[in-house]
Amino acid sequence: MNAHRKPDPADVRLSFRIEAMTCASCVRRAELAIGKVPGVRSASVNLATATANLTFEGTPAADAVIAAIEGAGYEVLTEMAEIEIEGMTCASCVRAGRTGHRRRTRGPEGLRKPCH
């Protein structure tokens, strides 16, 4: 499934809202988790805005990123996320970066997991 790989920097950008980050260690932890997702070119997590700005090479693996963030102990608010997709070229790109679904997997208790 590499048909959509792009040759140049017109990469796909997504941003996610991440909840439950409380300090710089959380930011590092989230960035490390996101950085392990295949296809992620760069990840920049901002604590003040609770936002992760990502650049993907080719088709964005949005679900894998969400899983990685949740695996690190945080929550992704996709229903509130401003997801901007640039460089989508066909319907399967749209599907890969699908934005409409909701995802709340943890109750308030689960959000308070200590990170350090």
Ligand SMILES: [Cu+2]
């Ligand atoms: Cu922390």
